[in-house]
Amino acid sequence: MPHRNAPLTETGRLRLARCVVEDGWPLRRAAERFQVSPTTAQRWADRYRQSGEAGMADRTSRPRHCPRRTPSRTERRIIKVRVLRRWGPARIAHLLHLVPSTVHRVLTRYNLARLTQLDRATGRVIRRYERDRPGELVHVDIKKLGNIPNGGGHKVLGRAAGRRNRTMAGYSYLHTAVDDHSRLAYSEIHTDEKKETATNFWKRAHLFFTQAGITVERVLTDNGSCYRSHDWRAALAAAGIAHKRTRPYRPQTNGKVERFNRTLLDEWAYARPYRSESERQAAFPTWLHTYNHHRGHTALGGQPPASRVPNLTGQYT
Known part of the structure; x- marks a missing residue:
């Protein structure tokens, strides 16, 4: 979804690309018409040539590869310690010789409940409730x-x-x-x-x-x-x-x-x-x-x- 100050929506990108690819407009003329830079006009024109109308949609900015991501084996060890011992990121990091922020990111990535939401004795998520009217309890x-x-x-x-x-x-x-x-x-x-x-x-x-x-x-x-x-x-x-x-x-x-x-x-x-x-x-x-x-x-x-x-x-x- 484009941000509020984006000069082009998906429809505007498609119009710009068609002006360049199908109508033969020069890049500078199309860029001036749609109030963007020539580089931007070139990018949407190339996308239109490659993927057609579908190429006008936003693409994720997530990298294709994360070479520095925590290895899966380490992630499994973090999750195992959390589930069995119910420790916080700092204690887990000390045990596994990691950085607390790395442990925190792994726990967040797998949506593990915070310790404040767990029953320390059983490890179950505490079921919170509130009565519907005063005096009920x-x-x-x-x-x-x-x-x-x-x-x-x-x-x-x-x-x-x-x-x-x-x-x-x-x-x-x-x-x-x-x-x-x-x-x-x-x-x-x-x-x-x-x-x-x-x-x-x-x-x-x-x-x-x-x-x-x-x-x-x-x-x-x-x-x-x-x-x-x-x-x-x-x-x-x-x-x-x-x-x-x-x-x-x-x-x-x-x-x-x-x-x-x-x-x-x-x-x-x-x-x-x-x-x-x-x-x-x-x-x-x-x-x-x-x-x-x-x-x-x-x-x-x-x-x-x-x-x-x-x-x-x-x-x-």
Whole structure:
């Protein structure tokens, strides 16, 4: 297909060639008439003599021979290592004594899936999904996070002073519920992950989603003891909500909330050097509001989760 500034289309090339070959026009006259160089006019006239009207079509610019292309045997070795070990281009290149860019080109040439799209345990492509409406599925999980000692850790005081100030600060547990369709998140920070704490958290999360106009139909959790308790099952059953658990050792099934956990670590928990755990926890509500109402989400076309929940209050505050 000719580019937008090309002076000749296939029809124009054919007219030029016929003027030269059949009507006997001089090359310079034909070139001036069709506003091209005499060399170009000569090329299309020669093509017309050789192939006729079919010769006016574009031809591929790909070379007929690639003497420096990676040998087929090497390509097979690259693919074998990728399939069996699921390594990236850099590690494969080091093993086979190649250049990483060469390995990357081979993997791209054979359309091998990126490692981020694979289940590392089985090598199968991860099947991604999104529910059709808010509330059809809500992902629930707990993230364990080490507390910051008073005065700050190594990011504030440096390595040596940070080690001296390192005391038994304990842990915090972030209980989170994320709607599959909208990615709307409700999260609280607690001191434990007991069944009573998890159950009471869910009751408040359920109220949050209900006030946003979302009817929760199913909840997906891992196989933690708090999610296998009678209290948890009773709370879901009382609201008419189905409970589904992930298969053991497959956290990617609960990937929406796992991705949220990674985001909060990058953008809140480790985003700046806090001087105490209370200072970090005080910044959490503001960050969570920004995530729900203002932070663009790539899976939502750059829009925040609130854009998929019309009844959510405080969207533009």
